[in-house]
Amino acid sequence: MPNSTKKIEISNLTVKYGQVAAIKGISFDIYKNEIIGIIGPAQSGKSTLLKVINRTIEFVPGVAVGGTVKIDGEDTQKVKSVHELRRKIGMVFPLPVGLPLSIYDNVAFAPRMAGTRNKAQLDELVERCLRQAALWDEVKDRLDSLGTKLSGGQQQRLTIARALSHEPEILCLDEFSIAVDPVTTMRIEDVLKELRFQVTIILVTNLVQQARRLANRTAFLFNGDLIEIDRTDVIFSENPTDKRTYDYVNGIFG
Amino acid sequence: MFIETPLVQKKKRTEAAAKIVFMLMTILMILPLLLILAYLLYKAFPILSLDFFITNPKNGMRAGGIWAPFLGTMYLVVISLLISAPIGVLAAVYLNEYAGDNWFTRIINLAVVNLAGVPSIVHALFGLGAFVLFAGMGRSILAASLTLAIMTLPVIIASTKESLAAVPRAFREACWNVGATRWQTIRHIVLPNSISGILTGVILQVSRTAGETAPVMFTGVVFFKKISEGDIFAYNLFDQCMALSMHLFTISTQVPDVPKALPYGTAVVLLGTVLLVNALSITLRVYLRARKKW
């Protein structure tokens, strides 16, 4: 199960949007092949953290990032190709985005951009990713139809398939279940339990029970500060280190 | 039950009056124009035939057709758009996809707005000073097309920017997240999904370019030039040419004793071309809007 190799090392990370501090100097490590749950109320910096990890934060105007994020020991600010970095990381955001392409092309997009042209290779990859995202059976007969015309839940699974299509080592999910019905949520959670053997998973969620079901460890972010990070059973026990953690996971505030 | 008080009745009357006044204003603008257009067509009708299109003006422009000016206009439109469309589209891509929110971008936007407001005769002076004299192109189709191209540029930039902005930002983010570069994102997602709007904007410029007179009158268009009839390659880039707009100006103001039907015929052909292209672009827009992909 989770081993002790450090996959991501975050140290003293700060993020400011203009004058507003979104992350106020947090440090923690994420181990290889673990599922780490990140919980916390809205505006606590969870989504910002994910954008820093794959450096899409750079597309936000007026943003200032301090501190370092290392992946496999390499500083993300100093990588040779930011696109190689982003391909290492699969991202799934709360609102599903099907690209205005066919279902097939949605999944084949990333490998094509990375230079894969081989049709057989792409076919194989598209099928594997769609199966992993529990979408294959529903769409296998209409891979040519538009990804944007799928239902919300299907589009979210398409997004997950796309996030897997570039064979990432890290998979980040940001409140993926917002746009998905409970049955699909359970199916995706099963998928994640399978995937943890291949990839490291960062699961940002505001459903604390989801973190409890899936995560090996859980971090509690609040207002841009890291309040506590520990084994999930400790965070959800009767006596986590910080009182606010107990209050939050038990619905006393949030 | 509800009974109308005098106040309510008065209110209702004002409202009805307001509506009628505004409607009359709108109709007063549009109706005379339609009548005028019908009148032009009526006066031009006797001369409109295939011959009118494929014969050169003759007898000091008092007879014959419009072949040389018609072909000249086509050359000017096509060449100027070949220059302005790529520059304009790429400029809009820069402004919408690359430029940050800073003073430099604001200056570019301001320049675009002002370029759009430069009077056409000033464009003519610029074309004369820069292309004809300074660059040594002489009065030529090339110099005139370049002048027209710079004139149409801001409009192409504005319409392209609008089409690009209509593509949701979430699509771009999704592409960046899977490791696509900025240009890959633009090339594979943004442009394919805005190309219809961009094309509509460019086609619309055909009509504007075809009708312009002032910018070309000192940069490449002449009163009269004889070319071989029916040969669509009759002009070359460094020739001077005739143009429909200039031809209409000439035969209606500069040449005495022109038979009435000639200028009317020329006006109708120019107007018909312009309106046809416009109608085409509007139809295209309506059709494409109906089959949006999201």
Add this chain to the structure above:
Amino acid sequence: MANQRRLGNLSEPIIEGLIRLCGISAILFVIGIFFFVFREGSGFLFSKLNLKEFLTSIEWYPDSPSNKRYGVLALMAGTASVTVLAMMIAVPFGLGAAIFISEFCSRRARETFKIVIELLAAIPSVVWGFIGLTVMNPIIIDLFKAPIGLNVLNGGIILALMSVPIIVSIGEDALKAVPDSYREASLALGATRWQMIYRVLLPAAKNGLLAAALLGVGRGIGETIAVLMATGHAVQIPHSILDPVRTLTATIAAELGETPVRSDHYQVLFIIGILLFSITFVVNLVADLVVKGIRGK
């Protein structure tokens, strides 16, 4: 495959450089326009031109063999008279039509009107000039018992008709930008549609409507071939709207063809060009600031 990728890596900076270059081209062209027009006129501007006389004299005799005089006051008066008259017609009608189209029409009628307006905007200025010359002018002479010939009224009406589409479409945009909640709130309070327009909509959209009018003015000042064909050729300060005048733009268009390159007269025409460029630059700048004003709020 590896080859393709290397090529991709190389072509990306090239295409991005090209995009950036095109992006700044607008600035280069504006500067270029000013530079080249200035360059052609500068010799005369800095040596012989008496700026005071240029701007305040009504004597425009560029071809006089003995005593050439270059005063553009009458030409400016020509431009001003035609533009002001055109705006007096076009602004109320244009804004009225904008209000009608945006507030009183059904969705379907609105789309139809907008297409008609768009088509009107496409009519070339030389065709407008021709209409002024052959259709409008005889009607005006008949109606007002005016002396034979072209006049301010004719040019003003033509210019008004040309400016209306711009004013309507920008005015309509400005009205559309007012949130529907304003309309609903005032109608819910029992205001009639007219009261809502007069008390709520017009104040809220006032900057956009002002900008629409300003852009109409800019177009009016810059219009060349239509006024050349429709307003006559007399260089004078008009005393009535039935007098003929000559505008700044029409003067350049009419005279540049016959002046030798780099002659005094030629250079003065370029100086008029600089003047026109500056005037429209200011008008457009103000219109732009006014529009920004709405967004800032």
